[in-house]
Amino acid sequence: MGYIRSRSVEGNTGSADALSIADGRRYEEEETVTVNSRIPGFKDSSVQQRRDLVAERTGLDANIIAALDPIHGLGVEQADHMIENVIGIMGIPVGIATNFTVDGLDYLVPMATEEPSVVAAASNAARMARQHGGFHTSNSGSVMQAQIQLLDAPDPEAARLRLLEARDEIIDLANAQDPTLVKFGGGASDLTVRVLPTRTGTHVIAHLVVDVRDAMGANAVNTMAEAIAPRLADIAGGRSLLRILTNKADHRIVRVRAVFDKDLLGGGEVVNNIVHASAMAEADPYRAATHNKGIMNGITAAVLASGNDTRAVEAGCHSHAVGADGRYTALSHFEKNADGHLSGTLEVPMAVGLVGGATKVHPVAQAAVKILGVSTATELAAIIVAVGLAQNLGACRALAAEGIQRGHMSLHARTVAATAGATSSELDLVVRRLIDDRSIRVEHAEKVLAELRSGN
Incomplete structure (x- = not known):
């Protein structure tokens, strides 16, 4: 059966908000398209x-x-x-x-x-x-996180609390980097902080939580991380090192x-x-x-x-x-x-x-x-x-x-036959022989192809 859905007119392949973020334009015209995938x-x-x-x-x-x-x-x-x-x-x-x-x-x-x-x-x-x-x-939204690694904080646990006290200031600073994203409902929304014991000492790790809307989000999130890192280091009393998104996107789950x-x-x-x-x-x-x-x-x-x-x-x-x-x-x-x-x-x-x-x-x-x-x-x-x-x-x-071989290798036989040099008119005949002979190898395909061409 087919379904009716709205598709943007030619040239508009993203959402209105996404395109507004991309090029400042908003498209209103739509056409109705029936799509049947069967x-x-x-x-x-x-x-x-x-x-x-x-x-x-x-x-x-x-x-x-x-x-x-x-x-x-x-x-x-x-x-x-x-x-x-x-x-x-x-x-x-x-x-x-x-x-x-x-x-x-x-x-x-x-x-x-x-x-x-x-x-x-x-x-x-x-x-x-x-x-x-x-x-x-269903999904949990379009949220990504940036990590800012803070080193040399003399009091890591107290630094964590100081950073959380400055949460609103940090979020405002991050959002100032991308007002267009904020305009369309995205932007930084939260700050979390972890104290992480490592083999080189105790690190303070700040996580900036950002709704990236219709973007993958790496550029927006990384730009925000770079901007807030000096202020985070100042509050923590240490220095920042890594400032980058995490690909463990556990705030962007699809079920x-x-x-x-x-x-x-x-x-x-x-x-x-x-x-x-x-x-x-x-x-x-x-x-x-x-x-x-x-x-x-x-x-x-x-x-x-x-x-x-x-x-x-x-x-x-x-x-x-x-x-x-x-x-x-x-x-x-x-x-x-x-x-x-x-x-x-x-x-x-x-x-x-x-x-x-x-x-x-x-x-x-x-x-x-x-x-x-x-x-x-x-x-x-x-x-x-x-x-x-x-x-x-x-x-x-x-x-x-x-067994996986029967279905997979039947299709793989076509690749093997083509590798051996079979033309489109010869392909099906060679594939059938490879499967019947239960020998899906290039050298066997070359032998079959030679026999076919010689009339044997």
């Missing part, structure tokens, strides 16, 4: 047909989708303005995950990844969740839940096996590391496609996987509900934005955001976390039902 046969279409379908479903002009073509995407000249010492560009495949319904709206989700099966698994899991309303999310249909999963035994696999990941850090990697396969691909900082998101998620007891555990949980269906949940920090960074510079990231049609960073974060849960479910189902 596209049967999408994987069997050609690349151009898929582009046409995405343009049709999202109501975007074909020229916007064309940015996904390397010929029209990021050029060397643009890249040279993004990082230092540029000599070229490395391409990453961008696929579209279909079937996603998140908080009652349908989305086509761009994912940038080199790993086979990721996009297919996420799309298939989203299809299973559609039967029961898709993915439902997602979904019910995956037991019949589409393969029956009650598969549901039970996934629950057992989930229980192992919760109890065993060795399994949890691979379990969480499956989550990040989806999250990182969606974050990268949108031009956001994959390393910051990954650091936040993995730090969140360490519980209060210091043990690394699973980020997601799977349970069997009263009706025998599989209930999945995931809760992670998600520091992504629509303002600044590569999201506003990289043409492919801009196209990806337009395909999503999101209007706030909170909406973007919700979709990304839904993709993480879907991808995790896909991997767990493969393990519980048929």
